[in-house]
Amino acid sequence: MKPKIRPAALSAMVLAALGANARQRPNIVFIMTDDHTMQAMSAYDTRFTETPNLDRIAADGVRFTRSFVANSLSGPSRACMLTGKHSHKNGFTNNEHSVFDGSQPTFPKYLQKAGYQTALIGKWHLQSLPTGFDHWEILPGQGSYYQPAFIRQQGDTIRREGYVTNLITDLSLDWLKNQRDKEKPFCLLIHHKAIHRNWMADTCHLALYEDRTFELPANFGDTYEGRPAAEAAEMRIDRDMDLAYDLKLEDQTDAPLADLVPYTMGRMNPDQRRKWDAVYGPIIAEFDSLHLEGKELAEWKYQRYMRDYLKTVKSLDENVGRVLDYLEKEGLADNTLVVYCSDQGFYMGEHGWFDKRFMYEESLLTPLVMKLPEGMSRRGDIDEMVQNIDYAPTFLELAGVEVPEDMQGESLVPLLKGEKPENWRDYVYYHYYEYPAEHAVKRHYGVRTDRYKLMHFYNDIDRWELYDLQTDPQEMHNLYGQPGMEEVQAQMHRRLDEALKRYDDPLSE
Ligand SMILES: [Ca+2]
Incomplete structure (x- = not known):
């Protein structure tokens, strides 16, 4: 025999249960x-x-x-x-x-x-x-x-x-x-x-950091020795960062990405534009007067990049x-x-x-x-x-x-x-695919353990990289194939094979 519960009582019980549940479960x-x-x-x-x-x-x-x-x-x-x-x-x-x-x-x-x-x-x-x-x-x-x-x-x-x-x-x-x-x-x-x-940045943060000079990273002048995929990438501040689009030097009309400027700066209303020009007008004038080249230009671009990025973080x-x-x-x-x-x-x-x-x-x-x-x-x-x-x-x-x-x-x-x-x-497994594309970073996959990292760049290149993150946290010295690394290298290859299988990456076939 079915237990007799009146419908109204039943729905009240259900609602109470749901209510309690809803209160307990975190947002x-x-x-x-x-x-x-x-x-x-x-x-x-x-x-x-x-x-x-x-x-x-x-x-x-x-x-x-x-x-x-x-x-x-x-x-x-x-x-x-x-x-x-x-x-x-x-x-x-x-x-x-x-x-x-x-x-x-x-x-x-x-x-x-x-x-x-x-x-x-x-x-x-x-x-x-x-x-x-x-x-x-x-x-x-x-x-x-x-x-x-x-x-x-x-x-x-x-x-x-x-x-x-x-x-x-x-x-x-x-x-x-x-x-x-x-x-x-x-x-x-x-x-x-x-x-x-x-x-x-938002207009209220435009003046922030303008008096700050940021320390350059120790490997700012990296020459990418032993790392051809890093050398091939097009994301260098000195060469690839655009003066007009990235750094908002709007008079640099022959910069490669200058035609993108109207889609970004062009969206400001007159009030925003006035506030913007009050800060960036003098910066443009300063740049035009300096005629920078080489290392000085690269470092000037770095300072501008840091300031703009950090202003945007503030908001x-x-x-x-x-x-x-x-x-x-x-x-x-x-x-x-x-x-x-x-x-x-x-x-x-x-x-x-x-x-x-x-x-x-x-x-x-x-x-x-x-x-x-x-x-x-x-x-x-x-x-x-x-x-x-x-x-x-x-x-x-x-x-x-x-x-x-x-x-x-x-x-x-x-x-x-x-x-x-x-x-x-x-370990963690990683796989990047977007190539050929902007910034020219070649396809690669790899594993990172507590101490080591093994990466394989493939597609139109076939190069391996191995890093000891304990002795080389900036990843400047590719140890792949180096004497003394045989055991670590073999161990990392085993890890990578295991990762490809575990995550069922088609590369494992
Ligand atoms: Ca992103």
Whole structure:
């Protein structure tokens, strides 16, 4: 005989259970920026700038000291995060030709199915439109710093007045305050356009750092000996950084990328333009009077690059602070996981470069700090090797959703609870595909262990590189094939073979 429960009582019980559940499950605020590197975040590196708000997240929570990406490029990195899978599995290998297959499972879809409300504001950069979100508003492609266009869920594209980092934050706060269903746990992705090239600051930060001179990295004058793929890359500050487009010297009309200037500077309104000219007018005049060449020109460009980049970071830091303040004020902070990361690291003059793509440390690493919800006791540094394919399984486990077998990342929840898991991964696997393309970084893959890194550049080149990160952290000395390295080299090859098989990369066939 079936137990007799009156329908009204039953629904009250179900609602009570759901309500309790909804209160317990933590919210997720996943803040990501573009091309923000550890060297420019004071929780990691205090040489160049202060990022007090980003550092608040780490101070109240955890800082990952060895946080890596699987493919150091915008779209591919985002696809790895959404799916918890390496590029060859999620299909988005490069920005030039890939289109994200939005019908595949992603963490927002799993969370949505589990009763979370999901939203995405800002940069998306995956060619197809977002799926798995209750609400979204995205920048087309890379987006613009001033008066950016946004594609809205209802299908139209509108141009919003203002500076992109402020606007993405305004829209995110508006969703939190006015649009979400407050009965449900939520997962909000705040994905910024900043600090992507061409590093245009908000008008209130234009004068920052103009009196600062930044120390050059020790390997700024790298000559790429023993590293032909590094030599072939076109991302040198002295040769490839564009005076007009990158450094905003608008009178340099014969610079290679000068024709792009109207698409960036041309978007400013008269008030923004006036403030801009007040700062950059004298800089242009100074440059024209100096007639710099060679080393002096390279170093002048480096200083301009550093200043513009760091000004753009400042606005980002302040806007992240607004979100943290809101969560605290509304009593949401205690039960919310706040994640801050970038889609990859970036070169700040190391090897003479800007940009990313390579498996060398500066762009293989990415900042990752988290403020933890109630019940997670870990604080301080987490030194285990983690990767951006780990975010999806982490969010799922936190939400009480079973992590699907085919996700390749590892949930970070045990680390966040303060456990010391045995058998944590002892290498990360990396694979970069976008070649031939801008910046001419050749295709390569490899593994990085605690101490060593093995990389293979392929396609129109066949070269191996091996580094001892303990004795050569700047990766200047390729030890591949060097006497005395036989054992390490053989060991690293075994590791790489194991990684290719483990992650089922077609290269393993
Ligand atoms: Ca990026």
